[in-house]
Amino acid sequence: MSEHVASRSPRAMAWARRRTAFARFAREFSRSRSGMVGLVFLVVIVTLAFLAPILAPAWMLDVTKVMDSPRFAPPSWEHPLGTDHQGRELWVRMLWGAQVSLLVGFAATAMSMIIGTIVGIAAGHFTGIPGALLMRLIDFFLVLPSLILAIVLSTVLSRGVWTIVIAIGLTSWAGTARVVRSQTLSVESRDYVERSRVLGAGHWHIIVKHLLPAVLPLVLANTTLTVGSAIISESTLAFLGLGDTTLQSWGAVLRNSMDVSAATSGYWWYVLVPGIAIVLVVLAFTLVGRAVETIVNPTLRSR
Structure with a gap:
């Protein structure tokens, strides 16, 4: 047995540890009822959005x-969910709108997580003037109203889905950067990082081999929580008329309902259907995010 373990390469042993850690994570996550409810709901929504061209042809x-x-x-x-002011089925618009809303949510979150992780690790790892400047940059974006900045960017840039993605991604990374910086400072003080530094390890080695693996669990937990916020931001921008009017999205449906005064004219389904969809999807991401956060955060898990 020992000879077999000794004959395995370091890379194979690392992958084995990752598989074991993932199996442990999946086992603990499956014990969370709220997390599983949110995950199942999200899987259903993503599947329906993916099958929209088949279930509801574009015509x-x-x-x-x-x-x-x-x-x-x-x-x-x-008419299961009613029709809109042009006679189109709302369930059809909701299916196609799910594609845009989820795309913006995932893409904007990915951009936000990448920027936040890079800036957070750099702010925590580098000392002196570079670290201080990065921290001031994080503080600036933390106090800056992200929605207002996103509205400004969406107004200046050409309208489109990727414009909204860029606007949300560039304005929502500061919270992630602050969390990553705190975790980076904690990892920097550990003995194995000090030993690597004494043995001559450079910045790149310490960041890639030690800091990045240590902060990734927190980034993962923060990602699931940020997707919901990104979907709300996309819906808000589309509701304000800053989205692509040629594409369907849940915010665009709400915008159309406002244009025809659906709330005061008795067309309650026109407002409730997209509103409830946004609330349920954001709630599902929140449930999944809280479950993941409980697993990766030892303090919460002990409670």
């Missing part, structure tokens, strides 16, 4: 091809 969004459909039809067996 169902063409106003010229649904002229016989009644406008503002309330939910019924014939």
Whole structure:
């Protein structure tokens, strides 16, 4: 047995440890009822969004091809979620809108996590003037209203999905950077990092081999929580008319309902359907994020 372990390469042993850690993480996550409920709900939503072209062909969004459909039809067996002001089925618009809302949520979160992780590690690892400047940059973005800055960027840049992604990603990374910096400072004081530094390890080696693996669990937990915030931001920008008007999104549906005064005209389904969808998806991401945070944070897990 010992000879077999000794004959294994360091890389194989590292992958074995990662597989063991992932199996332990999956086992602990499966014990969280709220986390599993959120995960199952998200899997269903993502699957429906992926199958939107099959379940609801694009022609169902063409106003010229649904002229016989009644406008503002309330939910019924014939119209499950009701119709909008142009006779289009709301469930069709919600399926296609899920693609855009989830795409923006995941893409903007990925950009935010990458920027926040890089800046946070750099601010915690480098001392002196570089670290101080990076910390002031983090503080600046923390106190700056991110939604207002996102609105400004969306107004200046050309309208489109990727404009919203860039606007949200560039304005929501500071919180992640602060968490990563705190974890980096904690890891920097550990003995194995000090030994690596004494043995001549450079900045790149310490960051890649020691700091990055240590902060990734917190980044993962923060990612699931940030996706919900990004979806809300996308819906807000689309609601304000700063999104791509040629694409469907849940915020665009809410915008259309406001344009026709659906809330005061008795067309309650036009407002409730996209509103409840946004709330449920954000709640699901929050449940998953809290479950992940409980697993990766020893303090929360002990409680």
